[in-house]
Amino acid sequence: MVAQTHLTVASGDEDSAKRHQIMDGARRVFMDLGFDGASMNEIARAAGVSKGTLYVYFTDKHSLFEAIVERESLDHGKTAFNFDPSLDAETSLRAFGRAYIEIVCRPDGGSAVRTVMAIAERMPDVGRRFYDRVIAHTNHLMAEYLRARVKVKELAIDDCELAAMQFMMMCQATLFQPYVFQAKPAPTKEQIATVVDSATRLFLAGYRAPKKS
Amino acid sequence: MVAQTHLTVASGDEDSAKRHQIMDGARRVFMDLGFDGASMNEIARAAGVSKGTLYVYFTDKHSLFEAIVERESLDHGKTAFNFDPSLDAETSLRAFGRAYIEIVCRPDGGSAVRTVMAIAERMPDVGRRFYDRVIAHTNHLMAEYLRARVKVKELAIDDCELAAMQFMMMCQATLFQPYVFQAKPAPTKEQIATVVDSATRLFLAGYRAPKKS
Amino acid sequence: MVAQTHLTVASGDEDSAKRHQIMDGARRVFMDLGFDGASMNEIARAAGVSKGTLYVYFTDKHSLFEAIVERESLDHGKTAFNFDPSLDAETSLRAFGRAYIEIVCRPDGGSAVRTVMAIAERMPDVGRRFYDRVIAHTNHLMAEYLRARVKVKELAIDDCELAAMQFMMMCQATLFQPYVFQAKPAPTKEQIATVVDSATRLFLAGYRAPKKS
Amino acid sequence: MVAQTHLTVASGDEDSAKRHQIMDGARRVFMDLGFDGASMNEIARAAGVSKGTLYVYFTDKHSLFEAIVERESLDHGKTAFNFDPSLDAETSLRAFGRAYIEIVCRPDGGSAVRTVMAIAERMPDVGRRFYDRVIAHTNHLMAEYLRARVKVKELAIDDCELAAMQFMMMCQATLFQPYVFQAKPAPTKEQIATVVDSATRLFLAGYRAPKKS
DNA sequence: CATGAATGAGCATTCATTCAT
């Protein structure tokens, strides 16, 4: 045996470059093929490492998947949606709605939403954490913003969490479902704009505070 | 020769009792575990038949799955939602919304929506057919109803398909996603009522035709 | 239950018509597909009976196969080759050689020789019995004939069994092997004639008794 | 980096030791049990590797079988029979005949001839290739030799291909068929010598060129 | 006796995981 001449990074190191490389490759494969459809072989190839190396950084397929969903959640959380409480609702909602749908309906097919939804029954923890960190989190951010606009009397809303979610869901109308069921391709920016504008209008029609006169 | 008193049902017969029995068992397993997660062994056990019998009635796993999704689609289609064009919007929307969410968020955990969504990337035909028969179909029924109410001037809507979908999506707000991501159990009737009522209010606030004075 | 009103033929009866019917169907399938390639389903279909009926007449696939090979052996034995010891060798050999090759290289592909050869390692009894009854038997018949011609001094042969087999093998030259290896189709009557004639010539060149002068 | 002192052989490599090991084990099983009778489990056990390893080196059972038949063909081809055109016929034929029968009637029971014959109906390509490479090839080699001896006027033969095959078939007389049908064990050297000598005698009686006087 | 639905052991094949190098 040859003496080892270089200090090695601890294998489980959360931030090693190799770890990132693996996760990047694995992300693509998992999102395209689903948890069951993805094979460790394919993942190794996509990540450009050997199969054995996968197991140096992750104990098994399951925990590799979890790590990816976790990172995806965090990324989503960060992407977030700079709600400026001082901006008016119409502008803010339009901007947020578009950004939101563009993420949810990624044209490259790698929708984390679908992938996690698919596995949620068998991996409830993964599903719940993703929901909490991504959907509930975004919902909460928007609700906070709405509360701010309620405070300045632009809006009149009773349940801001519900209202925020109503808006988010309306933005998906005619777009997300055909996309996720493969009935139509990912929506174009124009289609998104149309739907988000309509959602904004409906939202404000119902929730704009009556003019005080 | 003795008169035969009962005709034997041909094994491949679309309506044989055994076929139903298999589909019932397989439905549970597929919905709980997903297409890949479900093994034919498990399905056989759940259906109370032997593995071989599965293959008497269905040529392979894939076509068993398709048959189940197909039946599910038909059931959804039949459930449909008796839109009476002569009834006023508020009543109709409330009733429809509740019925709709109760189906989408079945408490027995077997959400066909989730299962089909999960596999749609790898079985696009299955996804598309389900979307067409269930979601687009329901959307179309509601849009038809809306057009009727536009005609009688109760409502003022430009794009009735979009409006219908907006309503359907709003009804899901705070209910479907936590359910499908396993973050919360299936919603209670009370929760559904609250959300549907709010959606109805918001919808009518935006789409009720202005009183002619 | 209804009283049985007709006497039934014992199921195992060696000569029942049904038994023949089954064997006729099974023969085709076994000879075309080989023992392993033939499925009881296919055999039942080919015989025009139900799968269950097969097991009324034969205890299992193995014994059905044995019965067929047995019958085939007997048939081959009967077919045999009317060696008339008073006929001259050239005429007799020519006639026998043609008849022999026409059986061995049946154009319908159902060569019992191939089928039995194929399974002989796993069913040595079947192989041995077939060899004894068909090949050795034919060989013996011809040897007997040769001995008769030796006696009348037409031929001068030391080992008539060997000589007979030499002739039989020569008749197969360039015909049987391409046929059985699927390199060429079954030989035509003309091809057979040419080869058999050549074999006859060679045989007589070596084994014709020298003229006494 | 440490210098690698041995190159790892790529798994699919045509010449890896493991590949040979598998083929050796598989050969035994295929020859003993036939293509259908041989199970991949049995082959794995016989080869001393796991089932999975089989599939690292061969894509499926079929191609493992083909590889073995191919190798067998090549081996047969190489064994070939050094026909020296300057040697006299009697010596050459005796030597060739013995070598030929010793290969065709291998005492270890693994007759490739039988195994390929058995599957030829269902795998015609395999059958044809084997016939071309082994039987037709050997036949051709001998025919070439005969032509040489015809040229030097030792022999007088019209159709050398046919004559060669006649000799090859005669050598098999009373030996190959009992062997392949399991009626008798593989022939001894003495038995072979007797039969080959007789075949040689008969052959030369018919094909030796008449002395010019 | 005849049927054909039902069975379950057995098959070829895949793939997450291990481990010697």
Add this chain to the structure above:
DNA sequence: TATGAATGAATGCTCATTCAT
């Protein structure tokens, strides 16, 4: 640490055989 050859349990599927009718 990184590799990839090797493993073997598990999968989808077939088919000889059984048995209630």
